Amino acid sequence: MSTFTKSAATDDEIRRRVDEYLGRYVKGENLPANLEEAVLYAVLSPGKRIRPLLVLRSCEALGGESEKAYPAAAAIEMIHAFSLIHDDLPALDNDDLRRGRPTVHVRFGEAMAVLAGDYLNSVAFAALAAGYPGEVGGRLCSELSGAATAMIAGQVYDTLGGFPENLSAKEKLDLIHRNKTGALIRCSCRMGAICAGADALQLEQLTKYAEAVGLMFQVVDDVLDETQSAEQMGKRTHKDAEAGKLTYPGLFGLEGSRTQVRELEKEALTAIETFGDSAEPLRELCRLLAVRTK
Amino acid sequence: MSTFTKSAATDDEIRRRVDEYLGRYVKGENLPANLEEAVLYAVLSPGKRIRPLLVLRSCEALGGESEKAYPAAAAIEMIHAFSLIHDDLPALDNDDLRRGRPTVHVRFGEAMAVLAGDYLNSVAFAALAAGYPGEVGGRLCSELSGAATAMIAGQVYDTLGGFPENLSAKEKLDLIHRNKTGALIRCSCRMGAICAGADALQLEQLTKYAEAVGLMFQVVDDVLDETQSAEQMGKRTHKDAEAGKLTYPGLFGLEGSRTQVRELEKEALTAIETFGDSAEPLRELCRLLAVRTK
Numbered sequence: 001m002s003t004f005t006k007s008a009a010t011d012d013e014i015r016r017r018v019d020e021y022l023g024r025y026v027k028g029e030n031l032p033a034n035l036e037e038a039v040l041y042a043v044l045s046p047g048k049r050i051r052p053l054l055v056l057r058s059c060e061a062l063g064g065e066s067e068k069a070y071p072a073a074a075a076i077e078m079i080h081a082f083s084l085i086h087d088d089l090p091a092l093d094n095d096d097l098r099r100g101r102p103t104v105h106v107r108f109g110e111a112m113a114v115l116a117g118d119y120l121n122s123v124a125f126a127a128l129a130a131g132y133p134g135e136v137g138g139r140l141c142s143e144l145s146g147a148a149t150a151m152i153a154g155q156v157y158d159t160l161g162g163f164p165e166n167l168s169a170k171e172k173l174d175l176i177h178r179n180k181t182g183a184l185i186r187c188s189c190r191m192g193a194i195c196a197g198a199d200a201l202q203l204e205q206l207t208k209y210a211e212a213v214g215l216m217f218q219v220v221d222d223v224l225d226e227t228q229s230a231e232q233m234g235k236r237t238h239k240d241a242e243a244g245k246l247t248y249p250g251l252f253g254l255e256g257s258r259t260q261v262r263e264l265e266k267e268a269l270t271a272i273e274t275f276g277d278s279a280e281p282l283r284e285l286c287r288l289l290a291v292r293t294k
Numbered sequence: 295m296s297t298f299t300k301s302a303a304t305d306d307e308i309r310r311r312v313d314e315y316l317g318r319y320v321k322g323e324n325l326p327a328n329l330e331e332a333v334l335y336a337v338l339s340p341g342k343r344i345r346p347l348l349v350l351r352s353c354e355a356l357g358g359e360s361e362k363a364y365p366a367a368a369a370i371e372m373i374h375a376f377s378l379i380h381d382d383l384p385a386l387d388n389d390d391l392r393r394g395r396p397t398v399h400v401r402f403g404e405a406m407a408v409l410a411g412d413y414l415n416s417v418a419f420a421a422l423a424a425g426y427p428g429e430v431g432g433r434l435c436s437e438l439s440g441a442a443t444a445m446i447a448g449q450v451y452d453t454l455g456g457f458p459e460n461l462s463a464k465e466k467l468d469l470i471h472r473n474k475t476g477a478l479i480r481c482s483c484r485m486g487a488i489c490a491g492a493d494a495l496q497l498e499q500l501t502k503y504a505e506a507v508g509l510m511f512q513v514v515d516d517v518l519d520e521t522q523s524a525e526q527m528g529k530r531t532h533k534d535a536e537a538g539k540l541t542y543p544g545l546f547g548l549e550g551s552r553t554q555v556r557e558l559e560k561e562a563l564t565a566i567e568t569f570g571d572s573a574e575p576l577r578e579l580c581r582l583l584a585v586r587t588k
Contacts (some may be wrong), residue, residue, distance in 0.1 A: 031447055032456030079416075086412060091404035110385035114408065115450050118380060121412060122373075122442035125419045129436035138431040142423035148416035153325055156409050162326030 009066065011053055011285075014073075018052040019044055021074040025127050031119075038108040038116040043081040045099045050217075051076045053285055054188035055195070058206055061272065061279035064196025071131025072140055072191040075124040079148050080184055082120035083155070085113050092159055093239075100234035121148065139194050147187030154179025158245070173246045174215075181221070182214035189213075208271035213286055216264035220292060222247040223257050232294055265290040303360065305347060305579075308367075312346040313338055315368040319421050325413075332402040332410040337375040339393045344511075345370045347579055348482035349489070352500055355566065355573035358490025365425025366434055366485040369418040373442050374478055376414035377449070379407050386453055387533075394528035415442065433488050441481030448473025452539070467540045468509075475515070476508035483507075502565035507580055510558035514586060516541040517551050526588055559584040 009017070022043050026036060052073035059069035088095040088103040089110065096106050105113035128140050156162055157176045167175065189210035193203050225240050226249050240247045248257045268286045272279050303311070316337050320330060346367035353363035382389040382397040383404065390400050399407035422434050450456055451470045461469065483504035487497050519534050520543050534541045542551045562580045566573050 029443065029447075032450045032454070033458075034454055034456035035447060035450045082412075086408055089408060091408060109454075111453055112450070114380055114383060114385060115446055115454075117412070118376075118415060119443055119446045121415045122439050122446065124439075125435055126439035126443060129432055129439060133432055134429055135427070135432075137435065138423055138427055138429075141419055141431065141435050145416050145418075145420035145423060149323065149413055149420060152409055152413045152416065153323075153329060156326045156329045156406070159405055160326070160328055160403075160409075162328035164327075 009056075011281075014053055014056050014066075015049045017070060018049055018056075018073050018077060021070050021127075022077060025074060025078075025123060029123070034108070034112065035116060035119060038104055038112045039119055041107065042085050042104050042116055043078060043120060045081075045101060047099055049077060050285075050289070051080055051184055051188040054185060054210070054213075054282075055192040057279075057282040057285055058189040058192025058210075059196045060192075061206070061275050061282045062193060062196035062198050062202055063276075063278055064192070069192050069195040071127050072144075072195055073188075075127040075131075075140075075144055076147075076184060076188050076191065078120045078124035078127065079144065079151070082117045082124070083151055083184075085117035085120070087155060089113060092155075095236055095239075097235050124148075136194060140191055143187050143190050143194065147183040150179045150183035151181075154181070154183065169246055169251060173248065173251060176246070177215065177218040178211075181218045182211060185214035185217060186210040205271050205274070209268045209282070209286070212264045212268035212271065213289060216261055216268065216286075217289055219248045219257050219260050219264065220289065222249055223254060223261075224293070226254065228294065234294070261290055303350075305575075308347055308350050308360075309343045311364060312343055312350075312367050312371060315364050315421075316371060319368060319372075319417060323417070328402070328406065329410060329413060332398060332406050333413055335401065336379050336398050336410055337372060337414060339375075339395060341393055343371060344579075344583070345374055345478055345482040348479060348504070348507075348576075349486040351573075351576040351579055352483040352486025352504075353490040354486075355500070355569050355576045356487060356490035356492050356496055357570075357572055358486070363486050363489040365421050366438075366489055367482075369421040369425075369434075369438055370441075370478060370482050370485065372414045372418035372421065373438065373445070376411040376418070377445055377478075379411035379414070381449060383407060386449070389530055389533075391529050418442075430488060434485055437481050437484050437488065441477040444473045444477035445475075448475070448477065463540055463545060467542065467545060470540070471509065471512040472505075475512045476505060479508035479511060480504040499565050499569070503562045503576070503580070506558045506562035506565065507583060510555055510562065510580075511583055513542045513551050513554050513558065514583065516543055517548060517555070518586075518588070520548065522588065528588070555584055 023040065026039050055073040055076060056066050056069050060066050084098060085104045087093050088098055089105055095103055097103065104116055124144060125141060128137055128144060132140055154176055158180055163172055186207060189206045190203060193206045252260065265286060269283055272282065320333050349367040349370060350360050350363050354360050378392060379398045381387050382392055383399055389397055391397065398410055418438060419435060422431055422438060426434055448470055452474055457466055480501060483500045484497060487500045546554065559580060563577055566576065
């Protein structure tokens with residue numbers, strides 16, 4: 001177990017530093033001015049930066065140097081931002097509002113939204129290659145590319161089907177979200193662990209934590225989509241029910257979903273209970289995600 | 295200089311083997327059935343596989359084991375295929391025909407075209423990470439991500455502008471194509487060289503070869519777009535002139551463009567003239583690309 005190291009950074013400090021990395025990667029590339037503007041608009045939009053926080057807190061939990069985790073944290077946020085831009089496109093979810101602002105295609109046009117998303121997908125791997133020249137870079141590249149492809153597969157299941165035969169509604173829902181939301185959250189924790197030089201057991205424990213948190217995150221998302229207003233969420237809500245999509249509240253009811261959230265929170269915390277005090281911010285993050293209201 | 299090793303494989307044999315790799319990567323991923331179908335349709339479509347050939351022939355030219363170059367060859371073809379899918383989208387070039395068949399969005403719908411392109415962009419890096427576990431993987435990842443982002447920037451210049459101020463028409467055209475077409479061709483040769491363990495001088499020579507070939511490829515493309523029918527090319531032609539786009543024949547005339555092709559061919563061959571007989575297939579490829587008619 002790692003020895004206790006007091007975390008020097010608050011969540012907000014980490015967010016600011018991740019944004020510095022994100023801005024630096026994009027601005028260092030000598031891009032067409034219009035592409036740079038669209039990419040920065042997307043990637044620096046006022047989000048929660050949950051995935052970067054998970055990378056950082058997972059690295060710290062194992063006593064790793066948090067400084068080493070920032071390029072990976074920026075890379076996962078780039079993949080996340082790319083997925084939001086493309087998911088919002090008219091041909092997909094057709095959303096006008098994201099994080100309280102017009103979506104990228106509304107603001108910059110559809111062609112630019114396609115290309116800005118593409119750019120963020122590719123540049124995430126450049127950030128990893130630049131940040132981790134040796135063998136760790138290869139492992140991180142493998143994690144990130146595996147998670148990105150899984151996420152895209154999840155988006156296909158969610159919007160276009162293509163399921164294996166004979167799945168129940170619950171199995172379909174799990175398959176969608178294990179891929180669509182779960183894969184990047186799992187990858188965040190695993191990348192943080194790899195940055196910290198985790199051993200096999202630690203990696204397994206963090207993976208369990210991440211899988212529970214990922215599912216919990218989605219159940220909470222579905223509950224919020226049903227109970228909150230668009231104004232509170234900064235994006236269109238009630239859209240799943242309107243589209244007749246499978247959701248956790250749809251299958252288990254609001255109360256059943258809230259019970260699931262509590263169980264998943266417990267499962268996540270149990271997975272890392274043998275970790276020391278250095279894992280406290282990671283535990284706190286799980287608790288916050290269980291009760292978030294936006 | 296490398297010793298002479300007779301190339302065991304013809305261009306067609308390399309194409310077949312690249313396609314085997316491409317198919318295996320996609321089928322091994324347990325994808326949604328509809329996504330797998332769209333991705334295979336795109337990536338295994340009857341193309342020339344020029345970039346994979348350049349990877350293989352560059353590796354062989356330096357006496358490298360060609361077997362080692364296949365994952366990189368597959369990865370660059372994935373990036374190329376992704377770019378074609380997205381470039382063809384209604385919001386971008388709005389093309390219905392590609393390689394003599396309906397484009398991906400015509401055949402599978404626009405949402406799937408976005409996601410299949412995204413998938414290929416991400417999975418290319420998974421192919422690299424799987425094929426090259428050590429430090430070479432990191433170098434290849436850096437090359438490929440750099441080339442992919444440059445290509446996307448080139449597409450932005452081509453379709454949406456965003457140029458630095460005060461560029462001449464010729465400078466704009468060069469900036470478009472050095473990025474849009476040139477970056478992946480340059481990357482192909484450099485990845486092949488890295489797979490062969492090239493030294494700095496060899497890498498520089500191959501880079502010069504590739505930059506000349508990349509520009510030549512584009513000049514030929516522009517000439518063919520103006521002189522060939524859609525039936526001959528398997529894609530819509532005369533579209534650059536119709537769209538009022540900058541082209542090499544537009545700036546220098548057909549004869550001037552043909553002269554440029556001959557000069558660039560010579561430049562490419564000169565760059566690798568100190569290479570041994572093992573570079574003969576790479577020289578031959580350059581000659582073929584100079585006189586291609588489709």
